[in-house]
Amino acid sequence: MAEIVLDHITKRYADGTVAVDDFDVRIADHEFVILVGPSGCGKSTTLNMIAGLEDITEGELRVDGRRMNEKAPRDRDMAMVFQSYALYPHMTVRENIAFPLKLAKMGREETQERVERAAGLLDLAPYLDRKPAALSGGQRQRVAMGRAIVRDPKAFLMDEPLSNLDAKLRVQMRTSISRLQKSLGTTTVYVTHDQTEAMTLGDRIVIMRAGLIQQIGPPQELYDHPRNLFVAGFIGSPSMNVVPARLEEGLLRTPIGDIPLRGRLGRAAEGPDVPRDVIAGIRPESFEDASLVHDAEEGGTFTGTVDLLESMGPEKLAYFxxxxxxxxxxxxSEAGGEEAGEECRLVAQLDPKSGARRGQPVRLWYDTQAVHLFHPKTGENLTER
Structure with missing residues (x-):
């Protein structure tokens, strides 16, 4: 197990392109850290620098206090799991898992013991004598993980290992990976572009954009207290609703009603650097069917016609x-939000008892103190300053 320190790491290519800029993170021993962001943000490059597959231009990588910048990948004692399973089709599951131990010239008895232990952890014991072609996608990915586990490395480095699986298998494998990491206690750095994976797996999440760290923290902290508009739009499914708004005469004027500038909203509106035109954000779960709210006077209300209604079982999603x-x-737009020029849309997460119907108006209540204010140019969350 290992503590991994990325001390102001930068990756700059020969043509001047900066893929990762001043990446500064300390990953504790046993910690499960997720690097997440849109394609091209630098997350896989960062992982490759930890593994030794990419050179570090500036900064220092330390593992348990030892500088690793010049160490070859084989000398870093880290095991990678890739998006592609990279299994040898002519070998059995047993032989695939044992392959790194064979290269290390480990004895037959210890090799067999490690392979069987890894197979037990991954529920692969019944398949040890099968070839990869006879396995499902999820089973193949578990074999790839088994090949990493048998090495007993200091750290696991995982680069989008579930992206080739279908939705149901991804959910199953997320559970398996989380349970496995907690059982082994191995320091893990996991790359994904899927914010749902990030929210459900990591102890901490590092959100990246264009090579820069946007925010680091536990999943719930990033969800509840996004530092900027990019983080707010990227984390959450459905994502945060955003609407144009204006600060005027002690009110936040929005398309869903005027909100008094009290409490955190009032504090956010103070200061000479706060523009009058801002962006207001509110999560879908901060809405409810007004007929189901006992004290609707404590928030705001608006009436809208339902464009689309999705009944999800424990909730309804109403689109306006x-x-x-x-x-x-x-x-x-970089976080995957609406493109400029489209109509402003809003989604509300409602109780399944709501009488909302497609094509019909419904009166909604919303929690005014759950509103975030963002600077329209910098994207800074004014309510989190």
Missing amino acids: TLDTGAVRSEHL
């Missing part, structure tokens, strides 16, 4: 189109 243009922001 607001009478205003969509928020235009590069922070949102």
